[in-house]
Amino acid sequence: MLASYLGACGYTVTIADNGRKGLEVATSGGVFDLILLDVMMPEMDGFDVLKNLRKTLLTPVLMLTARGDDYDRILGLELGADDYLPKPFNHRELAARIKAILRRLELTVSAAQQQDLQVHGLRLSVARQHVSCDGQQVTLTGTEFSILHLLMLSAGQLVTKNEISEKVLGKKMMTFDRSIDMHVSNLRKKIAAVDAVERIKTIRGSGYMLLIG
Secondary structure, three states, X not given: OHHHHHHHOOOOOOOOOOHHHHHHHHOOOOOOOOEEEEOOOOOOOHHHHHHHHOOOOOOOEEEEEEOOOHHHHHHHHHOOOOEEEEEOOXXXXXXXXXXXXXXXXXXXXXXXXXXXXXXXXXXXXXXXXEXXXXXXXXXXXXXXXXXXXXXXXXXXXXXXXXXXXXXXXXXXXXXXXXXXXXXXXXXXXXXXXXOOOOOEEEEOOOEEEEOOO
């Protein structure tokens, strides 16, 4: 049903009926703009697929999770998912989420001629989709890269969670939505693995600020 709906929306869809086959298809050399990943699948669940995908691929992943199951959503974000959608869902909302992720990628490509950004030991190249901290490469997902890019553009200033959600995820911040917190937490951990100096400050109840030194 999803394949038929998305096909009618103009997308080319490749289907895998179990997790192991999905991982094989995704990593066999084909180029995909987005991976729609269910948590509950035979042979290999969505979490194991995502863990294996993130070893080699930064392709955006939209996870489908059980409604009300915060554990699934949080774990998916921790493992590198770009967004999640609880089931059951409206097909139009799914299409909107997909468009938001693909729009973000298009904006990133169109900004490829921007100069590199450098703030507090961090260097970000939009053209090369590359981030380094004190000269050491930091490997980020597409969502983490976009969040860091936004924070670096506003270095020393508060960036609200709602602004991050709208500009990066393409949706308004919902009550009790922890997705931004999880993406920033992952971003912090990856930077801290290179240098433990605090670079992203939490402004309680509001958002985040990239420290300038």
